[in-house]
Amino acid sequence: MELFFFAIVALVAIVSGIMVTRCRNPINSALSLILTFFCLATFYVLLDAPFMAAIQVIVYAGAIMVLIVFVIMLLNLRTDTGRRYTHAVTIGSIIGALTLIEIVYFYTRSGLTGIRGSFTPDAIQQVGHTELIGRSMFTEFLLPFEITSLLLLVAIIGAVVLAKRKI
Numbered sequence: 001m002e003l004f005f006f007a008i009v010a011l012v013a014i015v016s017g018i019m020v021t022r023c024r025n026p027i028n029s030a031l032s033l034i035l036t037f038f039c040l041a042t043f044y045v046l047l048d049a050p051f052m053a054a055i056q057v058i059v060y061a062g063a064i065m066v067l068i069v070f071v072i073m074l075l076n077l078r079t080d081t082g083r084r085y086t087h088a089v090t091i092g093s094i095i096g097a098l099t100l101i102e103i104v105y106f107y108t109r110s111g112l113t114g115i116r117g118s119f120t121p122d123a124i125q126q127v128g129h130t131e132l133i134g135r136s137m138f139t140e141f142l143l144p145f146e147i148t149s150l151l152l153l154v155a156i157i158g159a160v161v162l163a164k165r166k167i
Contacts (some may be wrong), residue, residue, distance in 0.1 A: 004045065005046075006043075009042045010039075010047075012035070013036055013039035014092050016033075018033075020036065026072045027069065029165055030065060030069050030072065033065065037057070037060045037061040037065070038061055041054075041056040041057045041061070043051040044056055049129060050129065051129040051130045053128075067159075074162075074163065119132060
């Protein structure tokens with residue numbers, strides 16, 4: 001049953017991912033991206049990572065998509081009524097097919113490394129996903145976390161400057 005559910009969600013994720021690039025209306029493309037994010041959150045739930053699924057929905061499907069829709073409306077993008085360039089679609093399809101062949105080749109030729117992390121499934125069940133992620137984020141990965149917060153601050157300041165008519 002779980003494999004059947006995975007197959008359905010994977011099919012929806014693939015179709016919505018294709019719709020992100022094929023929709024002519026930017027808002028429809030953004031809505032397809034939201035559906036893709038929800039499918040990714042479903043994959044996290046299937047992998048028994050509920051915290052990552054919640055973060056996926058809150059951060060990406062919520063906040064990031066609000067920013068993307070805000071930028072689309074701020075820039076007042078019109079739909080492209082001109083004809084599409086077929087050479088770009090052809091080149092993109094060739095690159096995508098070559099990438100797929102490469103992934104399948106390396107997947108079938110390589111074995112799993114068997115490297116285990118420091119957290120066992122028993123420790124995760126005893127302490128919890130959220131606490132372990134919080135400990136790692138604020139001890140081992142504090143510098144990247146702070147750099148990310150500074151980059152977000154710069155992006156917010158840049159958005160405010162671009163949105164203002166006169167400085």
